[in-house]
Amino acid sequence: MITSVLVAxxxxxxxxxxxxxxxxxxxxxxxxxxxxxxxxxxxxxxxAVRLPGDSxxxxxxxxxxxxxxxxxxxxxxxxxxYGFLSENAGFxxxxxxxxxxxxxxxxxxIEAMASKTRAKQLMGEAxxxxxxxxxxxxATEADLPLLVKAAAGGGGRGMRVVRELAALDGEIEAAxxxxxxxxxxxxxxxxxxxxxxxxxxxxxxxxxxxxVWALGTRDCSLQRRHQKVVEEAPAPALSxxxxxxxxxxxxxxxxxVDYRGAGTVEFLVASGGPGGPGGPGSAGVGPGHRxxxxxxxxxxxxxxxxTECVYGVDLVALQIRVAEGGALDPGGPPAPRGHxxxxxxYAEDPARxxxxxxxxxxxxxxxxxxxxxxxxxxxxxGVHYDPMLAKAVAFAPTRQEAVRRLAHALERxxxxxxxxxxxxxxxxxxxxxxxxAGSGGNGADGPALGLDTGFYDRHLEELTRxxxxxxxxxxxxxxxxxxxxxxxxxxxxxxxxxxxxRNVPSQPQVKTYRSEPSQEEIEVRYRLTRDGLHVEDxxxxxxxxxxxxxxxxxxxxxxxxxxxxxxxxxxxxxxxxRREFAVAxxxxxxxxxxxxxxxxxxxxxxxxxxxxxxxxxxxxxGSLLAPMPGTVVRVVPGLSVGDAVKAGEPLLWLEAMKMEHxxxxxxxxxxxxxxAEPGRQVDVGALLxxxxxxxxxxxxxxxxTEPPTPSGSSTQPEPxxxxxxxxxxxxx
Numbered sequence: 001m002i003t004s005v006l007v008a009x010x011x012x013x014x015x016x017x018x019x020x021x022x023x024x025x026x027x028x029x030x031x032x033x034x035x036x037x038x039x040x041x042x043x044x045x046x047x048a049v050r051l052p053g054d055s056x057x058x059x060x061x062x063x064x065x066x067x068x069x070x071x072x073x074x075x076x077x078x079x080x081x082y083g084f085l086s087e088n089a090g091f092x093x094x095x096x097x098x099x100x101x102x103x104x105x106x107x108x109x110i111e112a113m114a115s116k117t118r119a120k121q122l123m124g125e126a127x128x129x130x131x132x133x134x135x136x137x138x139a140t141e142a143d144l145p146l147l148v149k150a151a152a153g154g155g156g157r158g159m160r161v162v163r164e165l166a167a168l169d170g171e172i173e174a175a176x177x178x179x180x181x182x183x184x185x186x187x188x189x190x191x192x193x194x195x196x197x198x199x200x201x202x203x204x205x206x207x208x209x210x211x212v213w214a215l216g217t218r219d220c221s222l223q224r225r226h227q228k229v230v231e232e233a234p235a236p237a238l239s240x241x242x243x244x245x246x247x248x249x250x251x252x253x254x255x256x257v258d259y260r261g262a263g264t265v266e267f268l269v270a271s272g273g274p275g276g277p278g279g280p281g282s283a284g285v286g287p288g289h290r291x292x293x294x295x296x297x298x299x300x301x302x303x304x305x306x307t308e309c310v311y312g313v314d315l316v317a318l319q320i321r322v323a324e325g326g327a328l329d330p331g332g333p334p335a336p337r338g339h340x341x342x343x344x345x346y347a348e349d350p351a352r353x354x355x356x357x358x359x360x361x362x363x364x365x366x367x368x369x370x371x372x373x374x375x376x377x378x379x380x381x382g383v384h385y386d387p388m389l390a391k392a393v394a395f396a397p398t399r400q401e402a403v404r405r406l407a408h409a410l411e412r413x414x415x416x417x418x419x420x421x422x423x424x425x426x427x428x429x430x431x432x433x434x435x436x437a438g439s440g441g442n443g444a445d446g447p448a449l450g451l452d453t454g455f456y457d458r459h460l461e462e463l464t465r466x467x468x469x470x471x472x473x474x475x476x477x478x479x480x481x482x483x484x485x486x487x488x489x490x491x492x493x494x495x496x497x498x499x500x501x502r503n504v505p506s507q508p509q510v511k512t513y514r515s516e517p518s519q520e521e522i523e524v525r526y527r528l529t530r531d532g533l534h535v536e537d538x539x540x541x542x543x544x545x546x547x548x549x550x551x552x553x554x555x556x557x558x559x560x561x562x563x564x565x566x567x568x569x570x571x572x573x574x575x576x577x578r579r580e581f582a583v584a585x586x587x588x589x590x591x592x593x594x595x596x597x598x599x600x601x602x603x604x605x606x607x608x609x610x611x612x613x614x615x616x617x618x619x620x621x622g623s624l625l626a627p628m629p630g631t632v633v634r635v636v637p638g639l640s641v642g643d644a645v646k647a648g649e650p651l652l653w654l655e656a657m658k659m660e661h662x663x664x665x666x667x668x669x670x671x672x673x674x675x676a677e678p679g680r681q682v683d684v685g686a687l688l689x690x691x692x693x694x695x696x697x698x699x700x701x702x703x704x705t706e707p708p709t710p711s712g713s714s715t716q717p718e719p720x721x722x723x724x725x726x727x728x729x730x731x732x
Contacts, residue, residue, distance in 0.1 A: 008078055035382055088110070134191060135190075223453055230429070253296055347420055362417050510611075559573075623689075632688075
């Protein structure tokens with residue numbers, strides 16, 4: 001019987017395991033880096049052990065230190081969570097060698113699935129459908145497009161799509177180099193590239209008594225940077241025959257390696273065959289649809305909550321039962337019911353190449369749904385780990401209801417701090433290609449429409465367009481009115497000190513805000529008179545308009561009446577409709593302002609700008625500045641001052657939040673300064689290099705990082721020629 005568990009992980013998954021342990025009466029032990037010393041998972045554990053350092057390589061990836069921590073704290077078992085050491089066979093073996101219980105599959109099963117080439121061989125022998133590998137020396141034009149893929153690791157590293165046969169050898173060498181650098185293993189293989197496939201997976205759970213459960217399907221096709229964003233169970237728009245085929249293949253895969261515990265078998269569901277067109281509305285359904293084995297994850301998945309909702313089980317509790325030698329019901333799992341959808345809330349800016357964001361998370365509140373989070377109000381979001389803040393999960397009798405419930409909750413969430421993908425999630429859930437996938441019941445019938453891994457490739461621009469400009473200006477007006485109310489309450493205004501009477505017309509109150517993360521400046525000008533609120537609105541930004549647009553400004557044509565103004569709440573009547581705004585201020589001087597209002601006005605983040613501003617710092621023309629805090633992981637070999645560079649050529653790579661960012665030359669010219677070297681920690685705005693443009697013109701003053709270009713398949717990603725961002729597989 002297990003009485004205490006150390007979780008060899010951090011954040012959301014550590015808290016998730018601790019929650020089940022508390023319900024089972026099992027004591028808990030946390031490990032933490034220095035950066036995580038005050039993290040929620042540390043506070044919630046019964047005991048905690050420090051792992052000196054900040055980076056994963058110094059801490060959570062040090063299996064020896066983790067085992068020492070378990071023994072020192074008296075833990076009897078180790079749960080690996082996901083990512084980090086969860087699929088490390090050597091660590092699993094070392095845990096057992098230390099006399100501890102390993103809550104996971106045997107090391108032999110982990111080893112069998114660790115190499116994709118070995119895993120595919122085993123699955124082929126077990127009769128699991130595969131994409132037939134292609135021998136590079138035998139490839140022909142008829143085989144195109146092809147995918148070069150690393151045998152080890154994940155997260156999209158070491159992957160190249162080849163559409164021209166002449167490029168195959170070069171892409172193989174590039175993939176080998178990238179895989180060797182990322183995973184210490186340069187083995188790659190080549191297989192057909194499937195256009196517009198769907199990522200569908202099966203949750204399995206096996207005990208030591210011969211029982212293997214297949215707990216239904218999940219669809220994880222909405223991905224960015226080769227990582228999942230939205231997941232759901234069951235996968236919609238699959239025929240009964242295909243579901244049965246997937247379940248049977250997953251069970252065969254588990255039995256082939258004598259699997260124990262929780263795992264996931266991932267498939268690529270394609271229509272029309274490898275390389276086929278698979279036009280809109282045909283992914284995963286219709287004649288000729290096939291499912292191909294991708295890989296088996298020998299651990300709990302990030303998206304496991306949707307399966308828990310549909311089957312009414314606690315997968316962590318079942319993992320512990322299996323580790324204790326307990327048996328699963330040989331009759332199978334409980335019957336599934338309803339539909340669940342999960343969305344991952346990331347601290348990132350989707351409109352700027354999914355750039356991760358750092359800073360203080362002041363408030364995180366998502367009402368009405370399950371929220372699995374690794375952070376709490378007041379936590380600092382740093383650069384060392386994955387930028388996922390939380391997973392929001394909605395469950396309902398039907399798919400349509402679950403999607404609606406999740407979108408509603410996210411739309412009303414209060415997320416105060418760094419920029420997030422919250423708005424993208426809401427728009428994604430309501431996009432017809434996602435919302436209308438499957439037309440009957442739980443979405444099991446009908447076409448999948450555009451539900452495939454190319455979703456963000458096709459729709460990112462429309463999903464990240466700026467919101468309604470009138471709503472933004474109304475939010476800024478509410479912020480200004482709340483600020484004035486706060487000043488009056490504090491007695492810091494002339495009116496508060498001397499009284500409100502004057503014998504000259506009052507000048508308008510003026511407050512300027514910068515909308516975040518768009519950087520748009522909004523000037524609010526208003527008067528409060530005996531006749532009420534009068535707003536002097538400025539012109540709309542170029543290209544923006546709204547239904548309320550009239551005259552030179554967006555608010556000048558609206559009928560506005562101030563009903564109430566308090567420091568934290570403002571009520572306005574807008575064209576006869578009452579609107580309420582919640583206003584929160586953070587920072588030493590209250591300069592960070594968040595305004596939340598019910599739809600359609602939404603949530604807005606601002607920075608209050610001072611009336612008198614400091615002069616801007618000027619950088620040397622051509623200066624490349626770090627766009628985020630991070631670590632220089634490598635510089636182009638041989639690059640030195642005086643070298644000629646071409647526009648778009650890579651100069652160096654930064655790593656932040658488990659993601660690499662390639663910094664490229666913004667123009668053709670000469671490298672006149674280089675301040676970056678591998679291992680150097682840089683703050684946002686740090687000078688990395690200077691490129692003097694040919695002809696003497698300045699090349700700009702901000703480092704250009706190439707954003708990833710989502711492609712036809714994130715399961716089989718197609719990085720663009722100017723893209724090299726990928727995420728280490730901490731969350732997949």
